[in-house]
Amino acid sequence: MTDDRKATLVHISGRVQGVSFRIWTKAQAQGLGLTGWVRNEYDGTVTALISGPDAAIGEMLRQFWNGPIGASVSSVMTEPASPDEAPSDFRITH
Template sequence: MSDHYEAVRVRISGRVQGVGFRMWTRDEALRLGVTGWVRNEADGSVSVLIAGADCAIATMIERLRRGPAGALVSGLQTEAAQLGNMPTDFRITG
């Protein structure tokens, strides 16, 4: 696989709040060596910004499709994000 560096914004819907989704996402991101952030949204979804090698991002997206135990992912949308001002770690921001 390629080591191309990119950034992706992901929006996950379903039963994704109140099930440890943000902490699980941070742990998975740290395992994969990607940077970015995760936060809860007012509409009940979770937003994630992921930056890193494209192969790590692809793996992270597949993990987000399943989510942690207790989550029920019903939708996942992705869009390319700009690489400017990217975090140097992975944070829970809200």
């Protein structure tokens, strides 16, 4: 990966499971040219690793607050991550 790629681990809470949040995230991330993954957690939250240019990550973080139709996001928490942890595409994982 190039030096201009960053990565962020994102924890999204609220009504984010059962509303196609992972499918929506994958489509949004691919549209922004991001790589990484998204998964449901046992506690009802969604976690995503997003990697790419700062501007694309910032836009994805803004979009997380809206989510797909039916979602109600109450929190988007981030922590730094290594771009080396991201796959070369964007995946839904379990």
